Structures are given as structure tokens and as C-alpha cells.
Amino acid sequence: MKQLVRNVKIIGTGSYVPEKVYTNEYLETICPTNAEWIEKNVGIKERHIAADNEATSDLATAAGRRALADAELRPEDIDLIIVATSTPDRKAPSTAAFVQHKLNAYNAVAFDLCAVCSGFIYGLSVGCQYIASGVYNNVMVIGADTFSKITNWSDRNCIFFGDGAGAAIVTSSNVTEGFLAYRLYTDTSDHMLGFTIPGGGSEIPLTEDNINEGLQYFQMDGHQVFKSATVALPHAINQVLLDTGLTIDDIDIMIPHQPSIRILQKTAEIIGLPFEKVMHNMEKYANTSAGTVAIMLDECNKSGKLKKGDIVLFAAVGSGWTYGASIIKWAK
Numbered sequence: 001m002k003q004l005v006r007n008v009k010i011i012g013t014g015s016y017v018p019e020k021v022y023t024n025e026y027l028e029t030i031c032p033t034n035a036e037w038i039e040k041n042v043g044i045k046e047r048h049i050a051a052d053n054e055a056t057s058d059l060a061t062a063a064g065r066r067a068l069a070d071a072e073l074r075p076e077d078i079d080l081i082i083v084a085t086s087t088p089d090r091k092a093p094s095t096a097a098f099v100q101h102k103l104n105a106y107n108a109v110a111f112d113l114c115a116v117c118s119g120f121i122y123g124l125s126v127g128c129q130y131i132a133s134g135v136y137n138n139v140m141v142i143g144a145d146t147f148s149k150i151t152n153w154s155d156r157n158c159i160f161f162g163d164g165a166g167a168a169i170v171t172s173s174n175v176t177e178g179f180l181a182y183r184l185y186t187d188t189s190d191h192m193l194g195f196t197i198p199g200g201g202s203e204i205p206l207t208e209d210n211i212n213e214g215l216q217y218f219q220m221d222g223h224q225v226f227k228s229a230t231v232a233l234p235h236a237i238n239q240v241l242l243d244t245g246l247t248i249d250d251i252d253i254m255i256p257h258q259p260s261i262r263i264l265q266k267t268a269e270i271i272g273l274p275f276e277k278v279m280h281n282m283e284k285y286a287n288t289s290a291g292t293v294a295i296m297l298d299e300c301n302k303s304g305k306l307k308k309g310d311i312v313l314f315a316a317v318g319s320g321w322t323y324g325a326s327i328i329k330w331a332k
Contacts, residue, residue: 008128009173009331012071015166015298016062017048017285024159031154038159039283043261047162047286050146055089057098059165060144063294064103067140067167070301075105078169079136082127083112084119084143084290086197086319087150099142108140116195117257117318118184119143119290120166121326124314125182127170142167143290150197152217160220160260162286166294173331177309181243182326183236187228194224195319229263232317234270236325240313244327248272250311251327255300257316258282258292267315279305292316306330 023046024035039045050059060083068075081103083096096110115122120143127139144165151158199206199215206216233256241247248271256264258280268275279296288295293316300306310330317323 006132006134007173007175007178008131008170009178010168010328011171011332012067012073012169013167013294013298013301014063014066014068014070015164015295016059016066017162017164017295018050018054018059020049020051021046022049027159031156031158033156033159041262042159043280043282044159044286045283048164049148050163054146056085056087056144056146057089057095057102059146059163060085060095060099060142060167061102063144063165063167064099064140064142067169071169073138073169075103076107078105078108078138078140080127080130080139081105081108081110082123082139082141084115084123084141085112085145086114086116086119086289087145087147088112095144115318115322116320117259117287117289117292118316118322118324119318120293121182121314121316121324122184122322124168124170124326125184125324128179128182131170131172137171139170140167141170143292143294145289145291147218147289150216150218152214155217157220157222160287162288164285164288164291164295166291166298168294168297177329177331180327180329181240182324183239183243184324185232185236185322187232187321187323191221191224191228192320194221194228195219225259226263228321229259229317230266230270232321232323233267233315236323237271237313237315240325240327246311246327251277251313252310253300253305254278254313254315255293255296256314257318258285258287258296259317289318301332306332308332
């Protein structure tokens with residue numbers, strides 16, 4: 001029987017974070033917060049901050065270049081570039097177009113995707129469809145954000161975010177490896193604006209008056225984020241386990257979004273996964289939004305934590321609420 005839909009695997013990863021670092025101790029000097037409280041309750045010690053002349057596409061390009069090297073591909077080998085971001089360089093053109101230009105990947109179609117912190121998983125699912133259908137052979141998926149550009153550093157919620165980018169290149173695979181399942185959701189039924197950036201779109205164009213009101217900065221209800229995440233993540237994870245016929249005991253490693261250590265601990269408790277299998281790096285980078293899963297993936301790949309044949313679980317939740325999970329049999 002002829003297989004019409006191809007399996008898809010990851011063949012290269014890369015990541016990049018800016019050089020500048022804001023420690024918890026530094027934040028104590030500019031906003032009402034406490035360094036010890038941040039580390040204990042959120043799990044963050046420091047975050048990397050883009051330079052004034054560093055745009056999201058710069059971070060994304062650096063991560064993409066490293067993914068190309070890891071995959072042993074040239075820029076001209078890439079057929080499609082998807083950049084997941086909620087902090088684009090400009091309203092137009094797309095950040096992905098800037099990345100294509102900076103990489104000299106002129107054979108690639110390029111577009112952006114916005115699902116906030118779930119963006120990389122959403123982007124992977126889209127890229128996989130193009131590979132599975134045979135339309136493209138090599139797709140670069142990048143998650144990149146510079147939330148420092150939309151952070152009010154005098155507000156206590158500034159502690160949660162940092163800047164960074166991660167990339168993965170996907171291509172076709174044989175039937176014994178690669179992505180096994182993915183599930184995506186959007187739930188707007190309750191408190192969908194628990195995390196939002198109110199100003200700068202067509203609903204509230206920025207003016208001198210509302211800039212002074214701070215509408216260009218993100219706004220977050222931390223309690224609602226915790227409540228929504230600890231419901232959404234287990235739901236998506238349990239569904240992909242059901243889809244694949246796997247149990248939580250079959251999972252070798254979980255690479256999640258990095259919202260807070262308490263959210264990850266609670267999620268692991270609910271799904272019954274030993275916490276030592278849950279990868280986290282928020283202590284170094286904080287929450288890099290669409291970059292989180294991709295950066296963690298690259299660290300696990302480059303450090304040797306991922307072994308060929310491992311069953312890997314991805315999961316993330318973001319504003320909207322967007323959320324999703326996927327499972328891959330690691331092939332690299």
C-alpha cells in the first residue's frame with residue numbers, strides 16, 4: 001500500500017538569547033518585588049534582555065542559523081520559514097520575511113504565526129502539514145519574542161518575561177519515528193483577556209494619550225494564568241496520550257513552555273509524571289513566550305538529554321487561551 005502522508009521528524013535545532021541580563025536583585029531596584037520571593041514562587045533567577053538595536057528577527061535569525069548548522073543544511077535548502085511571535089519587528093512586513101532576508105534563504109516562503117506562548121507548538125504543527133502533504137521538504141519553525149520591548153519595568157509583573165528565540169528544522173521521516181500526534185486548542189470561554197496587550201492593534205491604535213496610559217505594555221492576571229494553565233495543559237497532554245495509545249509512563253522527557261515552576265509542578269502532579277522528567281530552564285531565561293519550548297528543545301538536544309527513540313512530550317499554553325501538546329519519537 002502506498003503511503004500518501006509522510007511522517008515528519010526534527011533534524012536540527014538552534015537557540016539564541018541576548019547578552020544583557022536582568023537579575024532578580026536588579027529588579028528589586030526598579031520595581032516593587034523581592035528577589036527571594038521570585039525564585040521561590042516562580043522559579044526565575046534572571047532573564048536575558050535584547051539590546052536597544054536588537055529586534056525579534058535578529059534573535060530569530062541567530063537561532064535559525066544555528067539550527068541550519070545542526071541540521072547540516074544551507075539556507076537555500078529551506079522551503080518555508082514560520083516565525084511564531086507576538087512581538088514582531090513591525091506590523092508589516094512579517095518578522096519571517098526579515099529572517100528570510102537575513103539568512104539569505106531566498107527559496108523559502110515566509111510568514112508569521114501568533115499564538116503567544118503556544119506559538120512554537122502551533123508553528124510545528126503547521127510546518128508538519130506542509131511536509132506530510134509533500135508540498136515542502138524542509139521547514140524552519142522559529143519561536144521568538146522580545147517581551148522586554150512591551151514590559152512596564154515599574155510593574156511587578158515585569159519579573160516573568162525575558163527575551164530569546166529557538167528554532168527547529170523539520171523534514172520527512174520513515175514510519176517508525178517522528179511526530180506521533182499533536183492537539184491544538186483555543187478556549188475563549190473564560191477570562192480570555194487574562195493575558196493581553198491592549199494597545200497597538202486596530203481595536204486601540206496607539207496615540208499619545210493611551211501611550212501615557214501604558215496600553216502598549218502587556219497586562220496579566222497571574223492568578224488566572226495559573227488557573228487556566230493547570231487546566232489546559234493536562235487536558236491537551238491527556239488527549240495526545242489517548243490519540244497515540246501511550247500512557248504517561250511511556251513519556252521519557254517533557255519539554256514544556258516555561259510559565260512558572262509552580263505551574264509545571266502542578267501539571268506534573270495532575271498528569272502523574274515524575275518531575276525529574278519535566279525539563280525547565282526558566283531559572284536562566286524566565287518566560288521567553290514563543291521561544292520557551294524551542295530553547296528548551298535545543299538545550300536538551302545539544303546536551304545529549306535526548307536519545308534516539310525517546311518519547312518526547314511538548315506542551316504549552318498562551319494568551320487567548322491557546323494551548324496544545326504533541327508527542328514525537330525522537331529520531332536525531
